[in-house]
Amino acid sequence: MTDVPMVLAEKVSKNFGTNRVLRGISLEVDTGEVLCIVGPSGSGKSTFLRCINHLERVDGGRLSVDGQLVGYRQKGEKLYELKLKEAAFQRQEIGMVFQRFNLFPHLTAVENITLAPMRVKGLSKTKATARAKELLERVGLGDKGDAYPAHLSGGQQQRVAIARALAMDPKLMLFDEPTSALDPELVGEVLDVMKELAKSGMTMIVVTHEMGFAREVADTLVFMDEGVVVEAGAPRQILSDPQHDRTKAFLSKVL
């Protein structure tokens, strides 16, 4: 491990027109750390997550992943926007899992997983497929390789989506409310996969409403509201003894 944090955000801000979605987010995620972000909807959690892999452009502050500025290159005092190719290259190291899975419906589970490694990293089909089967085994879907997304339950689809993100061998995994679109009885199987991933030492940032998961798995819990970090710290402490009024109000509604 190096002393450079995996994710370093310094006063990150983001506007959509006049709407200031992020108003200076500062936080640090070390390698191997699991950070959970909670907060009411519209608080900017998802936007912040999408800034980390440059799906959204950061408007202010500094955001870097593994010591590299996201979306920009610094030369002296000046910042240069990255070319699309360079931005894509940065994303190779960052896996993302979406609320609505976003599996490719015209491809089987294995094809979903092998597409990017083959097209981006130039892996051979045999190698990529072998790796895909390994990953499907890991998320407990070893027998579903040939299934199309429509034939899988939501929980199974989300696990395939996790395997798809892992296939690029990311250093960092981003989860954008990975269980919010799931029926309650399917949440557990996805959280189990995520717990296993956390145990294996993956650096993870998880936007979630699953307080139980946050309490159990997170090293740090961040409460966000109206584009700022209201409170951050050990999950047990924040969940049982919130310091800030807004945190208290939010937790009283969700716990």
Add this chain to the structure above:
Amino acid sequence: MSEPESDRMIEAEPGRTPRAGRGRDADNAPPEAIVAIPLRHPWRILIAVVLLLGLAVFVLDAAQRADYGWPDVGKYIFDRRISQAAWVTLWLTIYSMIGAIVIGLLLAIMRLSPNPVLKSIAWLYIWIFRGTPVYVQLVFWGIVSLIYPVFTLGIPFTTPWVTVPNEIFTNLFITAVIGLALNEAAYMSEIVRAGLLSVDEGQEEASTALAMSWGQTMRYVVVPQAMKIIIPPTGNEVISMLKTTSLVAAIPLSVDLYGVSRGISAVTFTPVPLLIVASLWYLLFTSVLMVGQHFIEKRFSRGTGRVKTGKEPAAPEAPPTAGPGAPGAPLGTDFGGRG
């Protein structure tokens, strides 16, 4: 007689499970069918009879009218000149549609690209080619070789390096294909654009997050899914193009089905039978295409059904009833062969 009796026994002993089991069987017996006098539709029948009578009168009358020249229809329907012209019409359609699809795809992607220059050029193209009649455009392409008699390569307003005579637009068949393709491309681009836009935004996002480039995202993720939306209306455009080829008379190209029919009738002074001959050939082609279109639509509506279920994480637990697989079959590898 025994059935109601056993029902009563079940009511008397509700707690006994074997009886309860039989009770379920009794409930499953098909209910009595409804016997009712169906709603009458006297006006429907009356109108149908009147229309049928009218049609019969028209047909009997037409069969006797000399102006239709039925013997001439029989004489020319399999005339070699006509069947060769039908062949020309068919190839005009095929080449024009291939050109239109390629250019249309390009225009659609340009319109959706983040580059404002590409976007504007595509918009301008569509504006011009959809905003003017195809007949007028064909007339224009017919005289373009007079406006540009030579092609030159070099620095503008200096002596050109290379000069090539314009032989493209002096070949009337190629001119017709270009004219039809350029016009149709504007319509095709709108169809393709609608298809590309129909693909969920999350697909592009997921692909981008996997570090795929915009081109790769289009090629491997967006376009394959858009095809299901694009192909059925494209079939309609083929049918429409087959008929539009008759307008190449504007260029003037006269070796197509309509052109040759007119040519023959100009000599024989029997325009009506030759119009009937041409119409029958057009009808034959469009009918064949309509049958093909029917199967394409059937196939792709099934496809979009599956896409929809894939995009519906709100009901992810539903067994794959929407899928083509046999209901009740176990989930998983059984479906592998499909797609």
